[in-house]
Amino acid sequence: MDTSDLLATLDRDGQLLAEAAARAGLDASVPTCPEWRVRDLVTHTGAVHRWAARMVGESLTEPIGIPTAPEADGPELLAWFREGHRLLVKTLTAAEPGLQCWTFMPAPSPRAFWIRRQAHETAVHRVDAESALGDGSSSAGFSSAGFSALDAEFAADGVEELLMGFHGGERSRVRTDTSRTLRVRTTDSGAVWTVHLSDGPPRTERTAEGPVDCELAGPVSDLYLALWNRLPLDALGCTGDASLARLWRERSAIG
Template sequence: MTDYLARIEAETARLATLADDLTVPVPTCPGWTVGDVVTHVGQMHRWAVHVLRNQVQERIWSFQVPTGLPEGAHGDAAWLTAGAAEMLETLRATDPSTTVWTWGPDKRASWWPRRMFFELLVHRADVEIALGVEPEFPAETAIEGIEELLHNLPEARWVTKPLAELDVEGATIHLHASDADGEWTITQGPAGKITWERGHAKGDVALRGPVRDLLLVLYNRRSPGAVTVHGDRDLLDRWLSAASL
């Protein structure tokens, strides 16, 4: 079993180290600064704590949970680290099989560690890009990140609605990792929901490149120009814009 708790702890420490100048603009999150990213991630952690400790069963969003910050204030590295520590303590104390609300398809406490790890990973990449540092993470982590995202996307209502409005049901997007054993085909289904499967196939549009870059492209953190694209580039651009988390 993957030790997400250790990975969360390591990623939090890494992000905290990067969070020196909170005023630096973050181009991958337009309108945000490093301070906004740190505050967002710390709010996610406090949201997870609230859901798990109270065994919340109904939808609640992160902005509904108190952060302990003055109105309009940014969190800093110490605040981020404190929130992560509280979340890790809560995760350790919670039975993974406990039924709780999530925005994904899995309505158990075990959904939260994996989601919070990839939340941290992507936002650490945001800050590194803002600081001119090339994000690095193992290929197997990127593979897992792609599948975690695809697993959850069909339940993200703020994604399925704009995808439905594209009117591209049946369209396919193929991902092919050039540096790892990873291929996936995404098929646009009814009501904006996607299905996906592993393996080689031909898509309406195909992306081939390092699996890290494929993950960052899916999250709209890197332009499709960072990888090789074959086929319907307009479909890809429209789909990525609509599917953005």
């Protein structure tokens, strides 16, 4: 996906997150992240934005810790979030194509990595903020129709980042004692991924070929939200061995 489109999505979703947080109130529960209040969501995402902006803006080649959020609350906390979001968008926009800095997944360039990663980080947490506008009881009451729309190309890119990026490395906990295969199929965009599971890191291919043990299928925006654990998996079609779908739900969380 073009970096200019990812930057535009990052800009939009950060603004939508702040708007939803203000409407829901900082004390509201976040159904998609049951352990959080909106305050936690805003402080986490705002701190990540500043962390990424510093990595890129200072061309840091070694990782640094995510900064601590201020003691601010109410409108001051939301203003702090908006300021950090604007700083991130400005920093990424101004970054040179030849930028060299630390990253944690393969990418065409560090600039491309940070734009993509922060676009999806912000989109997922924008969904969290919008979920707080519901009754606050359970994520089971939400569907993709209840959230601001996800562009199909963006959603497919996010599914690929999750499957081939986060779950393509040693830290992935989605593993099986015996070799199993999970297919992820979009019903609207034509994109298909096949995930080979074993006792090592998952290996994902862009293919619809070969037999599988389980297939998850649905509109690409629903797949994006469900694979990021923001929609229940029963929002998707599931054929074959449903235990593989449950395995994903139980072990795929990103720390």
